[in-house]
Amino acid sequence: MEILIVEDEKEIAQLIHNCLAREGFQCYIAYDGLSALENAKVIQPDLIILDLMLPKLDGLEVCNRVRNLGMTKDPYILMLTAKGEEIDRVIGLSTGADDYLVKPFSPRELVARVRALLRRSMRHGGHAQINETPHFTLNLDEHSAIRQLDDGQEEILDLTALEFNLLVAFTNYPGKVWSRTQLIDKLWGADFFGDERVVDTHIRRLRKKIEPNPAQPTFIKTVVGVGYKFEDDDKR
Incomplete structure (x- = not known):
């Protein structure tokens, strides 16, 4: 190292x-x-x-x-x-x-x-190697992510390792509300040191890369007083 x-x-x-x-x-x-x-x-x-x-x-x-x-x-x-x-x-x-x-x-x-x-590493457990939602395809083996645009085109997302793992966690459990503590446990485990608000940093960076309008998130929603959840459906 x-x-x-x-x-x-x-x-x-x-x-x-x-x-x-x-x-x-x-x-x-x-x-x-x-x-x-x-x-x-x-x-x-x-x-x-x-x-x-x-x-x-x-x-x-x-x-x-x-x-x-x-x-x-x-x-x-x-x-x-x-x-x-x-x-x-x-x-x-x-x-x-x-x-x-x-x-x-x-x-x-x-x-x-x-x-x-x-x-620090993402613990994928027994999840499938491909995560798919209506607008996202994540290949866990290749560490690649693609977003389906509304005009039918595809966009290859340039995500850091942590951003990719965060999106994997969200797409594994669409609709689940995650607290900062739960996301830290999922992404970093017991090895985490520091302020849990660092989660907000990575959420904001991820939104800039996947949201059509990061100021009004479509996919990663803030649940006031609780944390975050991921939503994706065919009606967008």
């Missing part, structure tokens, strides 16, 4: 590097936001440890740009923050960070968070 460490304080960066290298991870270091983006394109890391406060580009901007690079891998992002910084802002409801860790942290906690992120 390859990890990109983005931290402008060299002593902290080296500490993180040494800690994770001892655990068998291949680690690289970038000391500013622009270098982080260049390294991410070349390395295609499995995970990025990203400090919030960076020279040239801050962590939130780096996170946002990484999510739009279209890389072969969609890396997990662990944001590093200082005490007193707003967690809502750190999680970045528009950036797609997966977790955060507040400084100062122990090496043991860092390793635990990293391992938890890298173990």
Whole structure:
């Protein structure tokens, strides 16, 4: 597993590097936001440890740009923050960070968070390998998703691994109302660390890719005070 460490304080960066290298991870270091983006394109890391406060580009901007690079891998992002910084802002409801860790942290906690992120996967169980609804066809083996447009054309959806798994969960149980806690358990299981509102981040990103009008969702509906549900029928 390859990890990109983005931290402008060299002593902290080296500490993180040494800690994770001892655990068998291949680690690289970038000391500013622009270098982080260049390294991410070349390395295609499995995970990025990203400090919030960076020279040239801050962590939130780096996170946002990484999510739009279209890389072969969609890396997990662990944001590093200082005490007193707003967690809502750190999680970045528009950036797609997966977790955060507040400084100062122990090496043991860092390793635990990293391992938890890298173990995250969708548990498909005994579900069929093809999920079909009137407007969506998901191939679980190929990790591909197609949306049927109203004019009869097909659109290949460019989904991240997490977005794909989220849509799989929804299409497995159309009409089911999911709480944030249930979605976290389904997608991340007991390995999840962080604020459950990170679910809203991924729902919003998924809506932008599958909804005709994300501001007025057709497929992923918000159930006020409860969570979300997926609806699809032939009457649309």
